[in-house]
Amino acid sequence: MTADTIADPRTPLAPRRKGLNLEKWGWLFMRGSGVLLVVLIFGHLIVNLVLGEGVRQIDFAFVVGKYATPFWQWWDVIMLWLALIHGTNGMRTIVNDYVTHNGTRRVLIWALWIVAALLILLGTLVVFTFDPCLGVTPDSSLWQMCQG
Template sequence: MSTTPDIRFPRSTSETGRVSPKYTRHGSGAKGGFEMAAWLFMRLSGIVLVVLIFGHLFVNLMLGNGVHAIDFGFVAGKWASPFWQWWDLAMLWLAMLHGTNGVRTIINDYADRDTVRFWLLIVLFAAAAAIVILGTLVIFTFNPCPTVNGVPLPGSFCPKP
């Protein structure tokens, strides 16, 4: 009597627990390809994201007055510098590409029907593209020294008229 459960591969249909041939994909070999590049990207982008996010948290929460100092002026002051614009852009792009690739992998693993998989991937890529495009526009078109009715709003980082 065996007390261990019967463990099979996901999507296995035979009694031996082997993966059904209809779920195997042909054409992927030892030479790598897109999936190998995606796997490597996940590892490298994860390392870079850790550095970017901890740097972001350190600057925003530890330096100055901490979380109480974060307001429009703080963000506008940071985004007045191209360094912080590019830092936040790298964080946005890497986080979105990293997350999209992870969800793409989950969809490919668990969406059985080709049409469902196709439409889920279309929705995923459209949402990711919209967020990346809008986020990039916000970062680079943000006006740190706005004027309302010809009167400049106060900010210590804005040049005096």
């Protein structure tokens, strides 16, 4: 067969590589996390913006009340983790599609995952160590609540 002809459709494919297929698992993760993110985000929006007094209810006390329960802490952490990993995997795909130099592609992908890991770490730390009484002084409106 010459270079200017197309292979017969029934020509056997090249042998498949053995081992873990990361691209397949990345593709599956994007579909699953996308569906789960839609549920998590709409649940978040309904609770925060539709139920109760709407956007007027969102203040520091509202956040304190939500983060006082492990359910909402885990809801937000799962949403944070999935959104960051989903977005980073999407950016990785774009870098793979458009960056042709192998060294540059490798550096950009490492930078993406390092930044995502840092944001996941910091976000998780904020959610689970959130303390509304940290730095409260006697002239603050939270002083009474934090004394009990």
